[in-house]
Amino acid sequence: MDLLHNLGIGLSTAFQPVNLLYCFIGTLVGTLIGVLPGLGPTATIAMLLPITYTLSPVTSLIMLAGIYYGAQYGGSTTAILVNLPGESSSAVTTIDGYQMARQGRAGPALATAAIGSFFAGTVATFLIAAAAPPLTAIALKFGSPEYFSLMVLALITSVALAHGSILKALAMIVLGLLLGLVGTDIYTGTPRMTMGFLELADGINFVAVAVGVFGIAEIIRNLENEKEREVGVTQVTSLMPTRQDFKDMAAPIVRGTLLGSALGILPGGGAVLASFAAYTVEKKLSKTPERFGKGAIEGVAGPEAANNAAAQTSFIPMLTLGIPANPVMALMIGAFIIQGIVPGPNVATERPELFWGIIASMWLGNLMLVVLNLPLVGLWVRVLRVPYYMMFPAIMAFSAIGVYSINSNIFDMYSVTVFGLIGYLFYKLGCEPAPLLLGFVLGPMLEEHLRRAMIISRGDPMIFVNRPISLTLLILAVAALVVVFLPSVAKTREKVFVEDD
Amino acid sequence: MTINRKDATAGALFIVLGIGFGLYTWSTLDIGTNLRMGPGYFPLVLAGALFLLGVTILFHAFSIEDEGWGHLPWRGMFFILLGPLAFGLTLDGLGLVPALALITFITSFASMRVGPVLAIALTVGLTIFCVAVFSWGLGVPIRLFGPWMNVVGLGN
Numbered sequence: 001m002d003l004l005h006n007l008g009i010g011l012s013t014a015f016q017p018v019n020l021l022y023c024f025i026g027t028l029v030g031t032l033i034g035v036l037p038g039l040g041p042t043a044t045i046a047m048l049l050p051i052t053y054t055l056s057p058v059t060s061l062i063m064l065a066g067i068y069y070g071a072q073y074g075g076s077t078t079a080i081l082v083n084l085p086g087e088s089s090s091a092v093t094t095i096d097g098y099q100m101a102r103q104g105r106a107g108p109a110l111a112t113a114a115i116g117s118f119f120a121g122t123v124a125t126f127l128i129a130a131a132a133p134p135l136t137a138i139a140l141k142f143g144s145p146e147y148f149s150l151m152v153l154a155l156i157t158s159v160a161l162a163h164g165s166i167l168k169a170l171a172m173i174v175l176g177l178l179l180g181l182v183g184t185d186i187y188t189g190t191p192r193m194t195m196g197f198l199e200l201a202d203g204i205n206f207v208a209v210a211v212g213v214f215g216i217a218e219i220i221r222n223l224e225n226e227k228e229r230e231v232g233v234t235q236v237t238s239l240m241p242t243r244q245d246f247k248d249m250a251a252p253i254v255r256g257t258l259l260g261s262a263l264g265i266l267p268g269g270g271a272v273l274a275s276f277a278a279y280t281v282e283k284k285l286s287k288t289p290e291r292f293g294k295g296a297i298e299g300v301a302g303p304e305a306a307n308n309a310a311a312q313t314s315f316i317p318m319l320t321l322g323i324p325a326n327p328v329m330a331l332m333i334g335a336f337i338i339q340g341i342v343p344g345p346n347v348a349t350e351r352p353e354l355f356w357g358i359i360a361s362m363w364l365g366n367l368m369l370v371v372l373n374l375p376l377v378g379l380w381v382r383v384l385r386v387p388y389y390m391m392f393p394a395i396m397a398f399s400a401i402g403v404y405s406i407n408s409n410i411f412d413m414y415s416v417t418v419f420g421l422i423g424y425l426f427y428k429l430g431c432e433p434a435p436l437l438l439g440f441v442l443g444p445m446l447e448e449h450l451r452r453a454m455i456i457s458r459g460d461p462m463i464f465v466n467r468p469i470s471l472t473l474l475i476l477a478v479a480a481l482v483v484v485f486l487p488s489v490a491k492t493r494e495k496v497f498v499e500d501d
Numbered sequence: 502m503t504i505n506r507k508d509a510t511a512g513a514l515f516i517v518l519g520i521g522f523g524l525y526t527w528s529t530l531d532i533g534t535n536l537r538m539g540p541g542y543f544p545l546v547l548a549g550a551l552f553l554l555g556v557t558i559l560f561h562a563f564s565i566e567d568e569g570w571g572h573l574p575w576r577g578m579f580f581i582l583l584g585p586l587a588f589g590l591t592l593d594g595l596g597l598v599p600a601l602a603l604i605t606f607i608t609s610f611a612s613m614r615v616g617p618v619l620a621i622a623l624t625v626g627l628t629i630f631c632v633a634v635f636s637w638g639l640g641v642p643i644r645l646f647g648p649w650m651n652v653v654g655l656g657n
Contacts, residue, residue, distance in 0.1 A: 389619075
């Protein structure tokens, strides 16, 4: 069995003491930022990315991955106890989770979230292990035209699955692509759009952009209305769900896991969409939909399983194709590049211990998270009492060290300020930062493959439709674009996110 | 007539950016041909797309209800954005410890709830914490005190 052999390599890597330690640190930090509203995994990973430079590639990626899926666990604690999403992906958990807590069932609600997440995490780990080799094999056959079409598809679906205006998201992608091209042209060595700044010869610093639009802009946003957090439920007694609870949560967890796994792979999908979709599905399938919003355990089980499954399966396109499905995966690609590894199909064959080590560590990390989140819930309740005015100066200080140390370049501090301001202004105009960041990362790759494909075809753009794989990908992209503009779909799309805000 | 000011502004901004990027590319870079695309080819195409999207968003704005701007946190914006600037301007000269103290002290004031005493307490606590974690713990190579600190005998 290849799968077992591969997982064996992975487990022996993941069980090395240093990797176990950093897996634990990653999940711990992940839980912490998941619990704390106002600090998300994107900003955290961006801040900590430069510091992983001192670690080995596999260790640093294990830690960064732990932050992402750990945040999905932590987010549910805040959702259930405080009625605030600690993480945007646990926004729907507030609906029924908080109601359960008010009825004195905070313990079972937390346990349901943890059991659901753990089950989903386990399934998703195996799914990645099973799906990665065949996808890698396909990806190795890809030439430049296929890569170009695949990236176009990825960018289009990321718009289709995001919420908010499609047109504005498209414009943000294009702007991101343009900003990504700033720097030196790889074919001719000409400086492009650098406005004469020598510091921009290597392009705009990716970490500065990410920290700016996700970290700093988010802080300014939170300062719009400063509120005290009220910890609604402070006493958690008896975590054990009843026999009936177990019966009620089983099917939603399985459905949530499947739905989340599928949505996680799609570009732009990820954890947030998965949790909203799972909630909608559970409410539709329930014989007693009127219980939803009043403490239905299915409303906690489904979304929590879904967001964790999606967080993990979103690693699949990144690990096999080198294409990010969401901003966090874009940062993971950054982490690979810092370590001198080009992410893509070659990673699995050339660095099996790295590839399988990350996958195996996810399962170990999930195990650690159950322990971190259930018995230690009292600790996290206390963390929630830290007021925001003590948090954001810390975030600013960490960001400053993180952004500076990536290149030891003062110029990056000015970039981060500018992108913080830009990120906030665009938020005010109703434009999401995620498409901008995806475009930024994909810009140079998209152009390189476009130009290479055109050289291969001697300037004939038909190359993109003459090759079957490329044609299929482009047809899917056009179909996705047509579908989201259909009036009926546009309405449903709004409904999926209606529980937001 | 209703006009959504958010969308109208966003559309106008994308139009301006599209024209700006387009003209800048056109005037400074070689566009090339389909076969041998120059460094300016792809940026010019993107600038054109951004312009068209901007126009569409602007026109579309006339058919949506206005949502207003909401509140702008001027004080928060000012101090939060001043922090990294101050950090950047002083890091090489003063070193990590003073630069960290500056960024935490300045950004503390972004909150309405923080007065001078609390700001100083946060500054001292966070500076010590960051130096312990990043410099001593993770070995991030930034010197703690820079040449400007020679005056007080701390630089190196």
